[in-house]
Amino acid sequence: MHFILWLNGHQTRRQNTPVENSKNIYIETYGCQMNFSDSEIVASILKENGYTYTEDVLSAGIILVNTCSIRENAEERVRKRLHYFKSLRKRNPGLLIGLLGCMADRTKTALMEEEQLLDLVAGPDSYRHLPQLLEQVGTGRRAIDTILSVDETYADITPVRLDSNGVSAFISIMRGCENYCSYCVVPSTRGRERSRDAASIVRETRDLFEKGYREVTLLGQNVNSYSWKTGDRIITFADLLGQVAGVNPLMRIRFATSHPKDISDDLLRTIAASHNLCKAIHLPVQSGSNHMLGLMNRKYTREDYQERIETIRKIIPGCSVSTDIIAGFCDETEEDHLDTLSLMNQVGYDAAFMFKYSERPQTLAADTLTDNIPEEIKDRRLREIIDLQQQLSLASNQKEVGKTFEILVEGKSKRSENQYFGRNSQNKVAVFTKTQSGPGEYVMVKITGATSATLLGEVV
Ligand code: SF4
Structure with a gap:
């Protein structure tokens, strides 16, 4: 069951003057790949309904911000951008601003009612209703739809590929x-x-x-x-x-x-x-300490995790393994932190996404645990984790020198017009001299050098 809630109380907050570009939509996306994929679904739904996607915010009649709640600073960035978008109404009084995604439900009252930044709020399962919501907003009323669904998967929608x-x-x-x-x-x-x-x-x-x-x-x-x-x-x-x-x-x-x-x-x-x-598996571990894994409710132990890594390496020789790690979760002791460093060394991760813990409202940790690790300790532990990962990534890439990989060419390298970049099956980025084969084609590249982030090679 899905509901649309129209906010009729203050429906003539401002008159949305029709403007020439009122069907031009600009979408700004924050957060994970899932959010970027959702923005492509949104663009597709709106295109089907006569809207046009623009990459130029100044030519947009509608700005939609697809948001992320995972970290506090992501929310702060969105709030700042919304203030900037609101300022664009001085030159385009009919400009409509909408909030999509993970921040929608929790922040709607503050951002719409108190800060007057928004005309429309739509949660991740409400995108099919955007055309109706926009129509309603175009008449000067504001609209909210943040009800979560038990069956929406947007299976029938072919996304418009953005960027x-x-x-x-x-x-x-x-x-x-x-x-x-x-x-x-x-x-x-x-x-x-x-x-x-x-x-x-x-x-x-x-x-x-x-x-x-x-x-x-x-x-x-x-x-x-x-x-x-x-x-x-x-x-x-x-x-x-x-x-x-x-x-x-x-x-x-x-x-x-x-x-x-x-x-x-x-x-x-x-x-x-x-x-x-x-042959690349991203397997988020979050911590190497069983004490932390228990508090995080991850439902596996360090030993279970190590067993999975050994099995991956046995069944898929040469498979790369990357991970996510959180530094400074609630109650984390120095020993817990050292457990994380020792697990990283044991696994020898090829790559990692590393963050310091920030408490999010509406989570089990916010309700039942205390965010009690001082910021300077979180910062220091994160620094140690990042430093170690850089060494591990460098060692992992240096092992590839002398090997030849099949690389899918993705485009021109940022460093030089004369170089292409692409990835091998293990998701490692390789940079090499341009050949006849261009983006979307496979080339064999012999690796001649490595940094912690990139393999350098020559087409053979
Ligand atoms: S609850 Fe756990 S498994 Fe689910 S999205 Fe969050 S981190 Fe991933």
């Missing part, structure tokens, strides 16, 4: 999460876990291949629990990967994100069996 390099694209395969990691706001902002029809995912992959794309990343908060029932059969994530890989051997498939408790041997064997299923 695309024409080579790689994201495909959302599920929405929501029910893992309730204690620090995480996603279960409250994105609702219950639901999987998308497998046939629609395969169709979207085929469509992208025909348009020249050569890499897709299947997205979900916890892709390993993907499950789609068709007739008597349950399609698991391993089954889905097999089907998507079968679209064309030249289409590379990646996925994010995996939960360590759910990554099965069956899935690993599926990855090992197909050349085009990329």
Whole structure:
């Protein structure tokens, strides 16, 4: 069941004068890949309804900000941008401003009522209603729809690819999460876990291949629990990967994100069996301490995690492993922090996303734990984690010197007009001298040097 709530109380807050560019939509996106994928769905829904996407904020009649609640500073950045967008009304009095995504429900009262920054608020499951919401707002009323759905997956919508390099694209395969990691706001902002029809995912992959794309990343908060029932059969994530890989051997498939408790041997064997299923697994550990993992409600131990890493390396030799780490979670002792550093050394991560903990409202941690690690200690621990990861990334890349990899060319290198960059199956970026083969094509590159972020090589 889905409701639209119209805010009629102060409906003539300001008259939205029709302007020439009133159907031009500018979308600004914050946060994870899932949010960027959602913005492409929003652009598609609005295009179907006669709106035009613009990359120039000054030519927009409607500005939509797709927001992220994961960290406090992401919310602050959005708030600042909304004040700037509001200032654009001086030159365009009819400008409409809308808030989408994870911040929508929790911040709607403050941003719409108290700060008067918004005309429209739509949560992650309300994007089909945007045309009606915009129509209503265009008449001078404000509108809110933040009800979460139990079945919305936008399966039938073909996203408009925004900021695309024409080579790689994201495909959302599920929405929501029910893992309730204690620090995480996603279960409250994105609702219950639901999987998308497998046939629609395969169709979207085929469509992208025909348009020249050569890499897709299947997205979900916890892709390993993907499950789609068709007739008597349950399609698991391993089954889905097999089907998507079968679209064309030249289409590379990646996925994010995996939960360590759910990554099965069956899935690993599926990855090992197909050349085009990329040999790179992102497996967020968050902490190397069992004390912290318990408080984080991660539902695995350090030992369970290490066992999964050993199995990955046994079943998929040469697979790269990346992770997410949080520094300074509630009650974290120096010993807990050292456990994280020792686990990083043991695993030898190829790459990591590292953050210091910031408490988010509407999470288990905010309700039941105390954010009691002083900022300077969080900063120091994060610094140590980042420093170690840089050493590990450098060592990982230096091991590749002398090897030859199949690289999918993505585009021109930022450093030089005469160089291309691309990625190998392990998701490592390689820079090499330009050849006849351009973006979307595969080249064999021999690695001749490495930094902690990049492989340097020559086409062979
Ligand atoms: S698995 Fe945990 S961290 Fe990931 S989205 Fe779900 S609750 Fe958040």
